[in-house]
Amino acid sequence: MFIDFLNRVGHKVETLGGSLVQWLSIHGLNIIVILIAAWVVRRFGVRLFRSLFKHTLRPDLYSTKADREKRIKTLNSMSSAFVKVTVYVVAGFLLIGEINPGYTTALFASAGLVTVALGFGAQSLIRDIVSGVFIITENQYRIGDEVELKATVWSGKVEGIVEDINLRTTIMRDLDGNVHHVPNGSIGYSTNRTLGFNRINEDIAVALNSDIERLEHIINHVGQQLASDVEFKNKILDPPHLERIIGFGDGGIVVKVLGKTTPADQRKIRSEFYKRLFKDFRKNDILLANQKSPEEKED
Numbered sequence: 001m002f003i004d005f006l007n008r009v010g011h012k013v014e015t016l017g018g019s020l021v022q023w024l025s026i027h028g029l030n031i032i033v034i035l036i037a038a039w040v041v042r043r044f045g046v047r048l049f050r051s052l053f054k055h056t057l058r059p060d061l062y063s064t065k066a067d068r069e070k071r072i073k074t075l076n077s078m079s080s081a082f083v084k085v086t087v088y089v090v091a092g093f094l095l096i097g098e099i100n101p102g103y104t105t106a107l108f109a110s111a112g113l114v115t116v117a118l119g120f121g122a123q124s125l126i127r128d129i130v131s132g133v134f135i136i137t138e139n140q141y142r143i144g145d146e147v148e149l150k151a152t153v154w155s156g157k158v159e160g161i162v163e164d165i166n167l168r169t170t171i172m173r174d175l176d177g178n179v180h181h182v183p184n185g186s187i188g189y190s191t192n193r194t195l196g197f198n199r200i201n202e203d204i205a206v207a208l209n210s211d212i213e214r215l216e217h218i219i220n221h222v223g224q225q226l227a228s229d230v231e232f233k234n235k236i237l238d239p240p241h242l243e244r245i246i247g248f249g250d251g252g253i254v255v256k257v258l259g260k261t262t263p264a265d266q267r268k269i270r271s272e273f274y275k276r277l278f279k280d281f282r283k284n285d286i287l288l289a290n291q292k293s294p295e296e297k298e299d
Contacts, residue, residue: 053072057071074165077164132167135165141162143164145192147160158174197260199259199266203256205249207289223239223259226273226276235262238259253289
């Protein structure tokens with residue numbers, strides 16, 4: 001009796017093994033081909049898009065080389081995500097069809113239910129993806145840009161450097177090193193601080209008894225010196241200069257100083273401008289509003 005049991009088990013194993021060998025002989029090669037093709041398409045599809053963007057985005061359409069590189073990097077990120085998702089979905093359907101064609105039919109038959117489910121349960125996901133497409137195609141901001149994002153569904157704002165953009169989220173790192181994942185669909189407005197150029201826009205209040213012509217000469221001279229400096233001359237598009245007198249402020253006269261710099265360089269240039277301006281103010285006895293002269297301090 002035990003021997004009969006072993007014979008039955010052996011027969012079933014033999015039958016199962018034969019069926020498995022037969023199935024592998026029919027579908028095994030197809031599965032291997034699908035996996036290899038998916039790997040090739042994903043790998044070389046991404047490279048193809050990168051090469052396409054590199055050679056088709058004309059440099060003359062961008063104000064600086066850095067702007068073009070940011071645009072290319074952003075489009076590369078988007079195309080990479082698109083290629084991966086497309087390859088995974090198509091390869092998944094093909095593999096399911098090889099394992100059991102009935103499963104593929106069932107998946108397509110349930111497509112209507114999936115669409116309804118997406119309509120009710122994944123509205124935010126769809127909104128994120130649609131918003132991501134517009135952000136990238138409209139070139140609102142790119143990887144490497146410094147931006148401020150104000151959301152519609154939560155109070156406050158996020159500021160920082162864009163580290164990655166995909167169809168669903170924008171990933172940013174702030175000055176403290178914190179990484180923020182912002183859903184694209186929740187962004188109310190975005191402010192790009194590194195697109196094209198930046199401005200130095202400063203209001204300086206000096207003492208009421210200041211010589212305005214002398215003040216203007218000092219400010220303009222410092223701006224010209226800064227623009228001729230080897231370290232800064234390629235970063236300054238318009239040297240800082242006294243644009244106009246705004247009016248009387250608290251204890252002094254307020255003047256407007258304007259300048260133009262390459263993207264993301266305004267802070268460093270503004271800092272250097274103020275350091276040099278402070279030295280020249282002290283050298284020429286220019287006092288800030290409410291600042292006492294040495295004689296007045298002694299009194």
